[in-house]
Every structure is written in C-alpha cells, then in structure tokens.
Amino acid sequence: MAESFQAPKGTRDILPPESGRWQALVAVFAGVVGRAGYGLIQSPLFEDIGVFQRLGEGTEVVRKEMYDFHDKGNRHLALRPEGTAPVVRAFNQHRPTVPWKVWYLTPCFRYEEPQAGRFRQHHQVGLEAIGSPDPDLDVEVIALQHDFYRALGLNHLSLRLNSMGNPHDRRAYAQKLAAWLDRRRDHLDEADRVNAADHPLRVLDSKRERTRVAVADAPLITDCLSEGAATHFERVQAGLDALGIAYRIDPRLVRGLDYYTHSTWEFAAGNLASAQNAVGGGGRYDGLAEALGGKPTPGVGFGAGIERILMAADAENALLGDAGGLDVFVVDVTGGDAGRDLTFELRRNGISADRAFDNRSMKAQMKVADRSGARLALLVGDDELASGSVTVRDLRSGGHQTALTRGDAVAGVAERLAGNESMRTESTEDLA
Structure with a gap:
C-alpha cells in the first residue's frame, strides 16, 4: 500500500468553511488600511539569508529558528520568518516615492515548538510606512491596527507601549543593562545567562519566570531617552490620547527583534491565556533600510498573526462571517x-x-x-x-x-x- 502523507509538524491545512473566516479577516484588513492609502505588496517567500540576519544576531529568529537552505546555485537562502525585512529590501531595490505605504498578507516560517496559535508556518497581515520620521505616522500605524481589531468585533484588547529611543539611546541603555545584569547573573534562568552580556535586551524579553522576577527592578529605558526621543514619545502618546486609544506604558516591552527604534507596541487579547495572548505588534525601525544596504530611511509598521486573531475572536464570540458562503x-x-x-x-x-x-x-x-x-x-x-x-x-x-x-x-x-x-x-x- 502506498505511503500516506500528512502535513509536516507545525503546519496545518486550512479548509472550507474555516478558510472563509480567513477571507473575511483579510477583507476587513484590506478595507481598513486601504482607506488610509496603503497598497498591497507581494514579495518572494524566500530571500538571501543576509536580509534576515540583519534582524539581529542575538534574536532567536536568527540564531535557531530560520528555515535556511542552499539552492542548486549554492545561494544561501531563507524562508521568510517575519514580514518587515522583505518589504524594506524591496524599498531599497525599487526606490518608490516616499512616504511608501504598503500592506501584506504572508505565511511566515519559524522552526520552533508548535503551541496554541503558533505554528512553524503561521500567517500574518501587516503594513509598513517608510520614508518619514514623523511621530504622527507612528500614531497612524498604531491606530490602524487598533481599528482593524475593532472592525473584527474584538473588544477585550490591551495595548502596551514603549520607546526604544534613538540608536544611541538604545546602545547606551544596553550597556547599562548589561552591567546591571552581570551583577545579578546568578539570579537569572540558566538559559538567559548567555544573553546577559552580548544581548541584554533579550533578557528583558524572556518569558522564563525566574528571569522575569530577577529583572523586575532592572533599569528602565524610558529613564535613558534623549531629549529628541522623549519628545517623539510624548507626541505619540498625545496622538493616541486624542484618538481615544487606551494604552499602558511598559518600559520592559522590547519585542523580539533588534531593529526597533523609538515606538514599540504590542496588542494582547484579554480572553486568551497570557502565554498566547499577543495578537500583533510593531514599532519604528529607522536604521533597517541602511542595515540592508540602502540609504538611511525611517520606517514604522506592524504585523498581526491571523491564527492568534481568530483564537481571540472565538474567545469573544466575535466570529467572522464565512466570506466564501453562497447566495x-x-x-x-x-x-x-x-x-x-x-x-x-x-x-x-x-x-x-x-x-x-x-x-x-x-x-x-x-x-x-x-x-x-x-x-x-x-x-x-x-x-x-x-x-x-x-x-x-x-x-x-x-x-x-x-x-x-x-x-x-x-x-x-x-x-x-x-x-x-x-x-x-x-x-x-x-x-x-
């Protein structure tokens, strides 16, 4: 008898009628961001591995989660682990008029242990706005993500907000934090000690309980912001206040990638278990275009996981209609x-x-x-x-x-x- 094949571990087939909910979600997203002038971008699912190595050598994505391979021409490539870097690479290559405002729908690939709402092939919608350092653009991007969730009927969401400052602020804070962690190295979870010196911000991002307790009184980056970075952050907060978008400032929110500067944020669903409650987040990345070989160009954007969003919708009984239904x-x-x-x-x-x-x-x-x-x-x-x-x-x-x-x-x-x-x-x- 012929061998029976199944989807690889950490992947799954999305079949009707469930796929109709995906269609409905994407249609809502396209409508919300399209009204703000964002157009669809489609880029390759694989890139030169260097595109993703610029995400930061200390990140889990780069160190051990990427699906990378050599093709028949011996080019070292990687499947897309996240959505922003390919868009910035495309910006550098094509040099469109700025501000360049685009959105995407894409699978992302990470070799990690599957868990609720997180698969080795998971799917994201997201957007990027490239070419302006204006903090009001940060406000626009955060507000569009907020309005997208509201348009889906999600109401039990919380928004955490932080600033990573400018690159100099970030480096100075990292040095200060590394010295602080070195004095408390024995209090950290063993798995986090390797990051304490070279990648201290990764320690703040740890989900391990021992480490979280140990860094509860760590120095805060919001106490290390330059005057310009503090002014930028204040403008973002004022914009969110004016739009009636509630948020909580969380100085320990660093997110998982090293390219963020200034604003970072994350939305969480209150009806999901805390370990799987993040439904999307983003930030500003003013140095990424240059890191990928382009001219210095500011940018800001977010990504939102479709699987997690649908979990949150189920938890709130905010079930999306079947976009594929028949008349x-x-x-x-x-x-x-x-x-x-x-x-x-x-x-x-x-x-x-x-x-x-x-x-x-x-x-x-x-x-x-x-x-x-x-x-x-x-x-x-x-x-x-x-x-x-x-x-x-x-x-x-x-x-x-x-x-x-x-x-x-x-x-x-x-x-x-x-x-x-x-x-x-x-x-x-x-x-x-």
Missing part, C-alpha cells in the same frame, strides 16, 4: 442544461452560485443545497422546464417558496438577496 444553489432534475446555464448567468451578474452534478435526485440535490449554506435554492423540475419558470426556495426561513419566470430569475434573486420582499412573483398556477 444561491441551483437544483436541476431535468438533465442539467438549465442548472448549468442558470448558474453561470447568476455568477456573471455578481451572485455567488453553485449546483449539483451527476444527475442526482431532487432529494439528494436538496441535501447538498442545505449543506452549502446558501440562502436561496433555485429549483428546476419538469413542471418548471415546461412552463419556462423557476421556483425560488428560501433555505433559511422554513422553505418558503415563490416562482419566477425564467427571464426574471436573475433580477428577482438579486432583489431577494438585497432584502426586497416585493419581488415580481407569480403563483405556480399562473405560470402553468
């Missing part, structure tokens, strides 16, 4: 010609429609119609074929039926779907 299911027991033609006519007029195949019985086709989730069924039997009519059955109101002439079928269905109950109907007797 009409056509049932034809007269040979299939009428069903074929009606289905395509409906689709060409903007109405989603499907039909059964294989000349099955009325009962069998109606079972398929009920399972399809369609709102209406169009029935064509011998009587309808002879009279040039169709019967419209409402599948969601106890099977209420009306009849339409064949020529009025598409217009009548459109009216019914629009909620207009004054369809031009005739009784079956009148049509006979």
